[in-house]
Amino acid sequence: MKSFKLFIIVILSIFILDKIVFFCLLQVDKRVFVGEGVGKLNQFLKLKDTTEIIFFGNSRTNHHINPKMFGKSSYNMGVNGRKMAFSATLIQTLPKNKKQFVVLQLDPNNVFEKDYAGDDMDALLVKYHQNRIIRKKLIEMSRNNYFSSVMWSLDYNGLVLSLLRNFVKPKYNYKKYNGYDPIKNNKAQKAIFLKKLKRNGRKNKCEETYQASDINNTCLDEIVAFCKVNNKALIVFTSPVYKDKCKKDNTAMKQLMESKGIKYYDFTDFYAKNDNLDYWKDEEHLSKIGAEEFSVYLADFLKNDLK
Template sequence: MGRKKTIYVFKIIISFLAISFIVDKAAYFLMNRVSDEVYSGQGIGKLNQYLKTKNNYDFIVFGSSRANHHVNPNKISKNSYNMGVDGTMIAYSHSLIKVLPKKKQTILLHIDPSNAFSKDYVGEDIKALKSKYNRNSIITKNIDQLSQNNVFQKFYWCLGYNKIVIPIFKNFFYPKYDYRKYDGYDPIHVSKSQEKIFKKILNEPKTDDCLENYEINKLYNSLIDDLILFSKNNNKELIVFNSPVYYDYCEQDNIEFRKIMKEKQVRYYDFSKLFQDNNSIEFWRDRTHLSSIGAEVFSDTLALKIL
C-alpha cells in the first residue's frame, strides 16, 4: 500500500472513531435523560429510586432475592427501604452501601454462607451497576477494583446501557407501579399449581453438599471488613443475616460463617432453621424462597430480633 493510500485509510479510521465517539455521547446523554425518569422495575428503576431517596431512610435492607422477597421493611421501620435485588451478592450491595451519607442508619445485609465460602466468586454481580459507571465515582472505583469493567466503556459510555435499553423504555412509558408507594419489598405470591410442583420436588432425594474445608472467599472477607469499617466511620449499625431455607443440604457452612461473624464482632442472625418445627408448605415458593405468607411471618420474627 502506498503512502497516500495509508494516509487515506488512516483518515477514514480517525473520522469513523470521531463520529462514533460523538454519536455515543449524544446517545448516552439521551439515555441518561430517559433512564433518570424511570423509577419502576428491577433493571434500573429500583436503583434510581434508591439513589434518589437513600439519605431519607433510617433502615435499609440489602441482598439477593432472599432479601428482596423475604423482608418487609415496614415491619421494622416506617422510614425504610428494601434494596434487595435478585441475582446479586455482596459486591453489588457493598457498592450501594458505600454511597450512603454519614448519618445514623441501620443496614440489614443478607449473606448466604454457601456463597461466602465459594471459591469461584469474583464479584461479577457488580456489573448490574454498569449503567452508573460513568456517573458515580464510588461505583466506578469498585467496578474497576474488581476488574469487572469493560475497558471500552471508558470511551464508549453507552455500553453501560447494554441489555437494559428495552426495560428502560418499557418502564418509562408504562411504569409497573407508583414508586412513591413502593418500599422495595416484593413478596412472592404462590399459586396452587406452584405449590403442587414444590411438593413433588420435596419427594426427590436430598444430597450432601458439604465442602471438604471452609475458608471464606477472600473477596467476601475483604468487602465485609470494608463494610464494618465504613459503618463505624459513618454512624451505621451493620446487621448481617441469613434467611430461612426449607431444608439445608449442609449445615456446616452456617456454623463456620457464624464463627467468622463472631470474630469480626458483627451482629449476626442465622434464620435458616426458623421454620424447622413449623414447616408449613404454604410458607414456601421453593427450597430457599419464602412465599408472601412465609415472608410476613419471617419479617415479624426479624422485627422482634432487631427492635
Template sequence: MKKIILRLILGLVIITLLDFVIGSTLKHFYFKQDSGFQYRTTHSLNYAEDKIMIFGSSRANHHYDPKVFESKLKMSSYNTGRDGTYFFYQTALLKTILKRHQPKVIVYDFFGSFEYSQSDYDRLASLLPYYEEHEEIQEVLELKGPFEKFKTFSKIYPYNSLLFNIIMGNMEFNKEKNSDFQGYVPLSEVWNNPIQPLKIANAYKFDSNKLKAFQEFIALCKRNEIKLFVVVSPVFYEYESDVSITTCQKICLEQNIPFYDFTKNDEFLKKPEWYADVLHLNQNGAKEFSGILADSLKANVAYLK
C-alpha cells in the same frame, strides 16, 4: 494515503458522535425510570434516607417487608435488595449511600458463597450506569477487569445490555407489574412440594476479595455507628452444614455483630405455604418472618424498644 487517513479520522468522529448521542439517550431514559429494579437501585444509591435499610440479593428483596418494620419499630424502612447481587454490590452500595445519609440500623441478608466465581464479578455490570457519578463504585467495578476504566469512555457501554429493561421501565403498564413498597417486592406464588435434603459443597477455594468486601461492610457500619444485624433468612430445604454460613457466623462473632440463622428454624421448615420456591418466601411468609425479626431487633437495640 491522505484520503485513507482522512476517512479513518472521519469514521472515528462519526463513531464517537454516534456513541455520545446513543449513550446519552440511553442514560436519559435509564434515569427517567420510576419503577422496576433499575429504578430501585437508583433510589437506593441517590435518594433513600430511611432509618432502617435492608441489604442483600433477591432473598432480601422478597423477604423483608418494610411495612412490618415500620409498624413494629416506628422507624422508616427501605429495602435495597436486588436479585443476583452479592458482597461487592452491597459494599459499593453502602459506601455510596454513606456519602449523603447515615441509617440507624442495617439488616444484611447473607446469601451466597465466599467461593471464587467469575460470574459474581460479571454481575458488577449492574453498577455501570453509576460509574461516572460515584467514585466508590469505580473502585469496586475495577475488580471486574483491568480494562473497565477504559471501556467506560464509551457512553453506550454502561447500557449496552439494558435496552429492553430500559424500554420496559419507561412503559406505564410496567409500573403496576413491578409494584413495590419501599423497595420490597412481594411474591404471590405458593410452593406445594415436600421438603427435600440438599447437598452443599463445604470445601472450596475462598475468594479473598469477597471476604474483604464483607469485612469492609462491617467496618463501615462500625465507623458510622450503625447497628448492623446479619441474617440468614429461611429456606425450604434441609442440609447438614454450609461453610459459607459458618464462616459468616465466625466473622460476626469476632466482630461482635448480631447474627441470626433461620435456615434451620422448625417453624419455617414446616410451612411450605410460606414459600414461593425453596429459596424464597412468598408475601405471607415474608410478613411472618419480618415480624419475628423486627421483634428480635427491638429486643436487641435499646432505642427501638
C-alpha cells in the same frame, strides 16, 4: 492522506454519536424508577440519604423482608441474583456520618463460594459514568469494560429495551414501593414444590472445610470499616430455608462473623418444625404468607438493635 482523514472523520463521528446516544439514554434513565435492572437502583440512590433502615442482599432479602413491619423509614434493596460485592458497593454509597441501620442478608453458601469473582457487580455498570463510588469499585474489581472509558453508551448495553419500556409504561407506582416483592403461592406451585422435595430428599454432603473467598473477605472488611467510621449500625442475618441439609457452613458462618466483630443472627431453621407448604415458594424462598410472618418476627426481634 485522504484515507487517513476519512479514518479520523469516522472515529470522531462514532465518538460524537456515542455521546449523543449516551446523554439521550441518560435523560431517560433519570426518569425511570421502576424495574429491577435500572429503576430500583435509581430509587435506592434517590432515597438512600434519608432512609433510616436499609436491607441489602439477594432474592432472599427481596422476597422475605417487608420494610413496612419495621416502623421507621426503611427500604428493601434486595435484588435477585446479587451477592456480596454488589451489596458492599451500594452500602459504601450511603451518606457519611449519618446514623443509619444497615441490615445485610447473607447466605453461607454464597459467602463460602470458592470461585466467586464478583460478577454480580456487572449490574452496576450502568452507573459507571454517573457515580464516582460505583465506578471506583468496578475498576478495583476489574469488572469495568475497557472500552467504556471512550464509548459511554456501553453503560446501557442490554438495558435499552427494558429502560424504554419502564419509561413509557411503568409497572407500578414507585412512590408507593418499598423494595419488597412478595411471592404469591397457589395450588399448582405447591404441587410442583412438593414434587421437587420428593426428588431432592437425600441429604446434601457438607464440605470438609469452609473458608470465605478473598473477594468476600475484602468486601466484609470494607463494609465493617465503612459502617464503623460513618455512624452505621451493621446487622447481618441469614434468612430461613425449608430444610437445612448441612450445619457445618452455619457454624463456619457464625465464626467468621464473630472474628470480624459483626452482629449476626442465623434464622435458617426459623420454620424447621413447620412443614406447611403455604409458607414456601421453593426450598430457599418464602411465599408472601411466610415472608409476612417472618418480617413481623424479625422486626420485633431486632427492635433493640434498631434503636
